[in-house]
Amino acid sequence: MKALFKTAILSSALALGVGLAGPVAAQDDSIYIPNLAYRTGPFASTGTPLMNGQRDYIMMLNERDGGLNGVKLQYDECETGYNTEKGMECYEKTKARAVVTQPWSTGITLQVLPKSNVDKIPILAAGYGFSPMSDGKVFQWAYNPPSSYWDGASMILQNISGGDLASLKGKKIAFLHLDHPFGKEPLPLLEAMAKKHGFTLVPIPVGLTEMQNQSAQWLQIRRERPDFVIMWGWGAMNAGAITEAVKTKYPMNQFVGVWWSGHDGDMKLVGDAGKGYRSISWSVPNSESGLMQDIKKYVVDAGKSQINQGEGEFDSVFYQRGLMISLMLVEGIKVAQDHFDVRAPNPEQLRWGLENIKLDEARLKELGADGMLVPFSTSCSNHTGHGGGWILEWDGAKFVKASDLLQPDRAEIEPLELEKAKEYADANAPWPVNEECKM
Structure with a gap:
């Protein structure tokens, strides 16, 4: 990160903290990260620990580091109940300030997808959504790392x-x-x-x-x-x-x-x-990792988490997966900060960041998350990474x-991805394709 971040002074207005939308902050003061969450309805039991994890990773960075390279991360949830209509209302409500949208439903993702080329806001659908979104040449604004359905x-x-x-x-x-x-x-x-x-x-x-x-x-x-x-x-x-x-x-x-x-x-x-x-x-899950110990110290033990400790949520697969999802997003933001030498990347800069993620074993270890996430990297043409799984x-x-x-x-999957991506583009013509994307 270049020198401007080393001397960054945090505004007292940023003390709002994670999860509070608050008034619109001055440009470069914060990075607004909305999440189309579902803590209610028939999917609440699975949605809640995932959202808790996403929230707590952002909270930990704000508490431990003052944000990311001196910029507060402003996490905000809009409740959808996993309902596509409500999800679209949340998307429209949050898109003006959003650097990214996280639909949290394949149905909502499919509805947001056609809007991505117009609104120019990256879609992060980590481990879900439409599998052919892997084809970054066709789906320039959509990302589904680290593995598709x-x-x-x-x-x-x-x-x-x-x-x-x-x-x-x-x-x-x-x-x-x-x-x-x-x-x-x-x-x-x-x-x-x-x-x-x-x-x-x-x-x-x-x-x-x-x-x-x-x-x-x-x-x-x-x-x-x-x-x-x-x-x-x-x-x-x-x-x-x-x-x-x-x-x-x-x-x-x-x-x-x-x-x-x-x-x-x-x-x-x-x-x-x-x-x-x-x-x-x-x-x-790896509750003994360096990352989890920091989550415990700065968020859970500090009384700032929403997890249900009595039910062992801290150690659970879904809570820790939520942490990994925010980790992937934040890595994309950091890549964009470094490349464009900006404090608060705009959506187009984050788009570049999300297609230049390199979360190899060395980087995951540096983040204290070794063994918690499949190593993967993205590129202009590969918006998934295809890291595999256990x-x-x-x-x-x-x-x-x-x-x-x-x-x-x-070898089995890619030809079908390309076929279905082309079908989608043809069915939604005129659909812009990034002809400059070669790798």
């Missing part, structure tokens, strides 16, 4: 096949998914993989009104007798599915979910009966890392 589906298939997808030939895989854009997102890849590798894919949707009562879905699973169940669930759906699986005695070692289906709170409902359940994950397994009390780092089969 299609990456996740590929890694799950690798895991259940023992690394040899040919072994899935003749097998049956049930795809239990939320009947929502999020749940349908991996279907194009799974259908293509089923056709290529000769397994039968049985999609089983769960409606928003069925999340807590999935008796019909699990009756179908008992009837189909699949070799594996892959779950693309969220919120109350996960708890409902885990409970039904235990009730019907479905083998937990044949049940594996996406990273949003690996929530400690859901598994604690069944305890030992859930042993063997797995989820793919691009983050791993398998987490429930041991009856907590999730533990149960695999080496897995990598998605990019």
